[in-house]
Amino acid sequence: MFVFLMMVSVSGFAQRFDVPASHPKLVVGIVIDGLPYDLVYKNRDMLQEHGFKKLINQGAYCSNANYEYLFTQRAPGYASLVTGSEPSWHGVVADYWFETLSEGSIHAVQNSEYDPVGTLNRDNACSPDQLMASTFSDAVKMYFQNQSKVYSVSLDATAAVMNGGFKADAAYWLDENSGKFVSSSYYLEELPKWVKKFNKNDYTSVYFDRKWEPLDSLKFYKRTIPDSNRFEYGYDAEFKTFPYLYEDIKGHYTGDKFIKMIPEGNTMTTDFAVATFFNENLGDDLTPDVLMVNYHVSENIGKYFGPDSKEMLDMLLRLDKEVAHLVDVIEDETGKNNTLFFLTSSSGLGSNPEYRESE
Numbered sequence: 001m002f003v004f005l006m007m008v009s010v011s012g013f014a015q016r017f018d019v020p021a022s023h024p025k026l027v028v029g030i031v032i033d034g035l036p037y038d039l040v041y042k043n044r045d046m047l048q049e050h051g052f053k054k055l056i057n058q059g060a061y062c063s064n065a066n067y068e069y070l071f072t073q074r075a076p077g078y079a080s081l082v083t084g085s086e087p088s089w090h091g092v093v094a095d096y097w098f099e100t101l102s103e104g105s106i107h108a109v110q111n112s113e114y115d116p117v118g119t120l121n122r123d124n125a126c127s128p129d130q131l132m133a134s135t136f137s138d139a140v141k142m143y144f145q146n147q148s149k150v151y152s153v154s155l156d157a158t159a160a161v162m163n164g165g166f167k168a169d170a171a172y173w174l175d176e177n178s179g180k181f182v183s184s185s186y187y188l189e190e191l192p193k194w195v196k197k198f199n200k201n202d203y204t205s206v207y208f209d210r211k212w213e214p215l216d217s218l219k220f221y222k223r224t225i226p227d228s229n230r231f232e233y234g235y236d237a238e239f240k241t242f243p244y245l246y247e248d249i250k251g252h253y254t255g256d257k258f259i260k261m262i263p264e265g266n267t268m269t270t271d272f273a274v275a276t277f278f279n280e281n282l283g284d285d286l287t288p289d290v291l292m293v294n295y296h297v298s299e300n301i302g303k304y305f306g307p308d309s310k311e312m313l314d315m316l317l318r319l320d321k322e323v324a325h326l327v328d329v330i331e332d333e334t335g336k337n338n339t340l341f342f343l344t345s346s347s348g349l350g351s352n353p354e355y356r357e358s359e
Contacts, residue, residue, distance in 0.1 A: 025338040026283030027140070028330060029292045030323065031081065031163060033074060033156075034299030035345040036307050037063065039316055042223055046317060051324035055343055065344075074299070075108035077346035078162035082135040082292075091132030095158065106130070109161040111186070118182035118191045118199070119175045126161050126171075127186040135165030137290040142167075147287045151280055153273045154294035155260050159346070163292040169280070172272065179204035179256030181272055194279040198272060204256045207264035212244040214314045224310045231355040232305045235261065242310070261304070263318045265297040270322045274329055283334040293326065294346075295319060302349040 040052055041063075047053050067080050069087055071094060079092035087093045092108050099106050109126040116124035137150045152164030152171040161184075164171040170187045172195065174180070180199040183191065191199075218227060225231065227241045234240030236252040250258040259265045273293045276282070282289040298315055305311040323343070331339055 023288050024283075024340040025286065025288055026330065026334050026340070027137075027288060027290045028326075028339065028341045029082075029163065029290070030295070030326070030341065030343040031078065031159065031292065031346055032295045032298055032319070032343070033159070033346050034302045034349045035316075036302075036348045036350075037345070039307055039312065039349075043313060043316060046220075046313075047320050048324060050328060051320035051322075052343075054324070054327065055341060059341070072347040074156075074346050075158050075162060078159055078294075079108075079131060079133075081344060081346065082137065082163055082165055083131070083133040084136065085133050089133055092130055092162070109158050111184075115185040116175075116182060117185055117188060118180060118195070119178055121175055121177050121182075124157060124173070124175055124182050124184060126157050126184045128161050128164065128166050131162070131166065137292070138165045138167045140288060140290055144287050149280060149282055149289040150292075151276050151282070151290070152292040152294075153269065153276055155265055155269055155296040156294065159294035159296060160292075163294055172276070174256075174259065174268075176257040176260070177255040179259060192279070194275060198275055203268050203271070204259045207259060207262070207268070208246045208250050210246055210264065212242070212246070212262060212314075214242055214310065215317050218242070218310055221310045221313050223308075224313050225306075225308045225355065227310050229355075231352040232309060234304055240305075260296055261300045263297060263301075263315055266295050266315075266319050266322050269293065269295055269297075270326050273326060277330060277333070283330070283338065295322070299347075299349070306352050306355070307349045308351055308355065 044053065067086055073095045075095045076087045076092050079090045080086055083090045095108055096105050108130055109128065110123065111127040111129055112125055114125045114127050116122060140148050141150060150164060150168040152160045152168050154160040154163070155174040157173040160171040160173040168187065170183055172181045172183050175182045181195055214221070232240050235244070235249050239249050246262065259268065273291065277291060282291055298319065301315045302312055327341060
């Protein structure tokens with residue numbers, strides 16, 4: 001079963017007497033890859049007040065929302081989330097699938113009819129054309145006569161494109177070869193000046209000079225398995241315990257792909273989302289805009305270390321800070337009563353069967 005964790009921060013929390021606007025100026029969708037519901041629930045005492053807790057305590061908390069289909073890959077997860085339908089309706093049945101007419105494999109978002117923008121890497125030629133159903137942001141655009149602005153941000157192309165829908169003004173994602181944010185000619189012919197300026201900061205090089213150490217002493221990470229254990233694959237099956245020196249590990253992966261596997265990738269996502277918010281003037285008038293933000297790193301850390309690992313818990317605590325920063329910045333600028341947040345996961349993550357069997 002495909003389980004969602006959904007938390008919505010609604011304008012005008014019921015226990016306050018603020019009167020919300022008739023509709024929000026800005027809808028912010030936060031989609032986290034591979035985040036199990038119970039990871040947040042069982043570690044809620046370790047979370048700060050302005051991140052996940054704020055969305056839970058001041059919003060509607062749906063602990064058992066789900067779509068009833070089995071194949072929990074990311075592309076159908078995003079498509080189901082933004083269309084409100086299941087793969088049999090929206091047409092995105094997997095990340096890749098075989099098409100009998102062309103006798104070839106089809107990627108959910110890659111489309112050779114378009115060109116990459118900001119890079120020469122053809123893997124970034126993408127569009128949402130495989131979708132067979134419109135998304136909620138498409139409906140917002142149509143209802144408000146295309147005056148609403150819609151932007152989608154992720155380190156991953158599939159997430160950015162699917163979450164943005166058909167009518168997004170732009171979707172941005174990270175090119176693994178260069179470590180820069182790029183897009184596709186489906187949306188625009190050239191990257192805006194502010195995106196080029198952001199890319200010039202070369203954040204991946206800055207982050208790769210760091211090391212990953214736990215935020216707190218590992219003795220406080222009580223609801224996790226030992227840091228050194230036989231159930232973790234780790235980075236390239238070689239690096240499995242704290243601390244992680246990025247300089248020693250990044251060479252095991254091509255280009256700047258490693259940024260998608262470390263907590264700093266979430267920081268980079270937040271920074272770019274905030275830059276999108278300010279530079280595109282989202283939520284600055286009475287016509288509602290949509291900003292979709294996908295945090296992709298959690299799926300990779302969960303895949304390499306497992307949901308019960310100390311690495312996964314440390315990632316959650318760091319991600320909690322990123323969510324808090326994103327929410328605070330946007331609310332301070334747009335106003336709480338003018339902003340609606342929702343947070344969910346594109347899929348869950350199961351424990352290693354061998355670990356469960358050993359308990």
